Amino acid sequence: MKKVTGMILGSVMAGVLGFTATAAIAADNIKIAFIDPLSGPFATTGTNGLAEWKFAVENLVNVKGGVLGGTKLEVIGFDNKISPKESLIQLQVAIDQGIRFIAQGNSSGVANALTGAIKKHNKRNPDKQVIFLNYAAVDPALTNDKCNFWHFRFDANADIKMDAMIDVIAKDKAIDKVYIIGQDYSFGKAVAAAAVRNIEAKMPHAKIVGNELHPIGKVKDFTPYARKIIASGANAVITGNWGSDMLGLGKAVIKAGYTGPIYTYYAASSGITKAFGAAGKGVIRVVSEGTLNPPISDRVTTYVNAFKAKYPNNNVSQLRIANTVEMLAKAIDKAGSTEAIKVAYALEGMEIDSIWGGKVKMRKVDHQAIQNVYILAHTDENMTHALDNSPYGLLTENTVVDAGMDSPTSCKMKRP
Amino acid sequence: MNTTTKATASQRSATPLISLPQLAPWLIAILFLLLLPVIFNSGSALTIMNQMAITIVFALAYNMLLGQAGMLSFGHAVYMGLGGFFCVHLMNMVEFDGLWLPLPLLPLFGGFFGLIFAIIIGSFSTRRAGTVFAMISLGVGELIAASSIIIVAFFGGEEGISADRTMGPETFGFDFASQLEVYYLTAIWLVISAAAMYLFSRTPIGRIANAVRDNEERAEFLGYSQRYVRMISFCASGFFAGIAGGLFAINFEILTEENLNLGTSGVILLVTFLGGVGFFIGPIVGAVVFTLLQTVLSQYTEIWQLYLGALFVATVMFFPAGLTGLLAMHIQPFKLGKSSLLLRPYMRMLVPILVCFLSIAALLETAFHARHAPIGENEMNLFGIVFDSHGVLPWVVIVVLVLGSGFLVKRLAPELKEAWDDANYLEPRS
């Protein structure tokens, strides 16, 4: 019986794996593997990101005739179920399909697994080297202790964003009691550490009245935390929370009677903007690497409107994706090749004019993109491009030009 | 009474533990494992096959509990995960502290660490079976998964701990940089562990585990401590789960919280049950099918988890003996030489049932596409057919297919049932 089962399984496997292999040999577009969660609880951000990638590639590169004089770019989604293990399997699948550009962003844990695996893969398979385009994972370690030549980060990292955030908070002398709260994992800890460092340096008049971590994704009711924040007398809250932890915390804090600002990294889109609605107005602030309101140019309006016409249920929420695509296209043209190592060298030190305004520069020393950072307010006033199909969206309050341009890095890059 | 016992005892000692016909499937399996990479030699196929092998070892270990001893655990990922974490630390000690340890031996250490934790946890959790054991396993699983985020020094937080497998001493000239070498290493460990687990199920203690599963009071009256038997099964299972953890560490070179959490524990329950808990090869079938579904199906459809959930619920409801049980049902007709009776109804049923499943899938896919696809991209590609998911015609066709094939299946079912009954009776029924 084992034999029979073995034969059946063998033929099934032959069929399925064979299918995968044939799917690889298609048109000779330059392919980008988008490895992020497309199913499961974190799929919202993943599928939204994939839509933004596909749209950016089509509208920023392919309509202009592609790269290398006519070759088109193509984004292919790979579902990693936000699991490091699955990501590594999908990375293998992508490499086998001849893909040499890997894009990922959701979860620094996955980014960490990928950057390690890509480093090892490139060393062990010099003929199949790939580049890691990290468009959203902001753990500072990725461009510091854990940096490597194949990894490029296009978002501003958590330290840079915090640096800009505190610059803005420090201007408001009325804020003298700050409460820091975050999820208990590497990113939450990085945010807390950066906040403490920056507040001590730039806000000597202020006191940190609370600094705590809560378990990630396990808190049902944030009311007890909200009570502590109220009791501490804080007049500013800083948090790196995302997803339902962000909404839960924000709602509980507002319901408990807090009226000051809550400075966040991720309190927008994926239903969060809509769910905060009127309650979040005047309270929620978001630090971001780009802004939609007011739109900096007609180009932004055309781009966002075209996106909404195509994907009415998604948002243009991860603005760096457009920068990533434009920089990649420029680097491929500059290298005159799609070979990973040549494109990687071309990307180092590259500078472009961002569609969102300002310049984006890929810093050579640690592969961290340097760009403007904005502090945005959750509101329904002066909205050109609202989010979540609600009246609410994000409006620019403050701009920090070329944020973190001279931020230190512990990266010791080894170039091949 | 006395003489018969003696007779069976002497008989048992005379027959070897495994006879040649019993050995045959193993030899075929080994040959199959040896030849697999010749056909599937791409990196991803090797990675998927490694993942399969690891899941097989883990699922077999899990079935020592669920199938053989009747213990339902919701936290078995802990033993695999902890074994794996220790192995990653060992790999790092090899790289940075100059520890001399050839890579092929690493899974054995994973097994020992799994065993140590199984002894610690089992000492209080195996006192009772049933719900109490299940809930303790859930609690312990949750506790250890949570502490893996908190105790960063050992577990590395959510980023986990990574290592490089190629830094150890070379073994017979292999440095294990290529996936192929890792595949053969994994395959060797797969055969060793599967054989060991099979032999365990044949030992007296393995047999008594079955007795305790079926009726613990009776086993107790026969003079066996049910708690002792459960403890031994639990420890053995923990040991082999640890080996799977070691293999995972070698293959992926990273362990994270994911390896310990409830999700992974739940998946292995799914895998084992899907394959069939009542058979030794059940978990093997389950692991192969599940890994293929997870890694390959997810490339083609976003709603693969919906199919998986439906498949699982349907398995529990209609085939509680799992996929292997479904195949095993046919042994009886084969033995009776009446399998030919089934051939005709099967052939007649084949097309309607295939069409029925595919058209239901098409219905779901089209509905999902119509609901979630970007505006302007009304065209969708299904089984190579391109059509407009917003048009009326495709919907009509699909609904007609679903209803039509469903009607046919229902119509043909009695005939199949009759043929099935006939095939399972020795005498032709009047």
Place this chain on the structure above:
Amino acid sequence: MELIFVNILDGLVTGLLLFMLCSGLTLIFSMMGVLNFAHASFYMLGAYFGYEISTFVGFWPGLIFAPILVGIAGALVERYGLRRVHQYGHVPELIFTFGLALLIEEIIQFFWGKNIMAYDEPDILNFVAFSIAGNAFPAYKVFMIFVAMGIFLVLLYILTRTRVGLIIQAALSYPNTVQNLGHNVPLVFMGVFGVGTALAGVAGVIAGPVLGTFPGMAVVLGSIVFVTIVIGGLGSLWGALIASLLIGWLQTFAASYNIVIGDVLVSIGFTRPENLDDSALRDLWTLTVSQIGPILPFLLMVLVLAIRPQGLFGKRES
């Protein structure tokens, strides 16, 4: 001092919400001997149904109709799913509900997508009932307390004072005898399953606006519900109430006070290592109680089971 009072009230709300789920689960368990892993999924269904109804006709009709729909769904699951699996034994039953939980989550994502729903409490309850030292206590939470209390009293009354309750209690211990007396036991089972899941539906409608309505909401609450009824003693309504309140307060107080484990260790005589970075246990020293709050119930459960396997108020072992 005021903060303690506020925390007691918050803990009460959390505990009573938990109780609404546990009451149904414990009823189902004591009748049918099956731990319904999908119970929290019915709670999630309640929240989504409530949200969908509220977008058309407002919150209050949702509060009535969503639980009814959930109850019907539950009854159907019992009739066509569980009853079939029942013949295979308890482990397949448990696994069936486990698979059902996965399936319900997928079905919800199929229809509503993966975003967080903008489900809000009704405007009529959107005001501050009272404030204690600057801490607002929303009217909606007062409403939650009253609903939960009401459910408990009605359940207690039905189970102990009515004929239906008598039959249910009898069917618990002697299903065959009750069957022989001419009662339709399978119907009773289906009814209890329907009512139990409807109660979870009520909890979903009420909690959805406060705790958020998203596909992961069942997972967040799921295992805590089992932990609660296991601690309370399987099949005991009073046990479920007391364990729910205990866990509600345990979690609230753990999250409210930043007690550092290191300080506790020092106070009971341990010495803090000089250089924390070298210590393998460095994370233990800086840990606060609020960091481990959500896992405390699991710790409690393992302890209770290791010492008293039938739970605090359970009369028999499962």
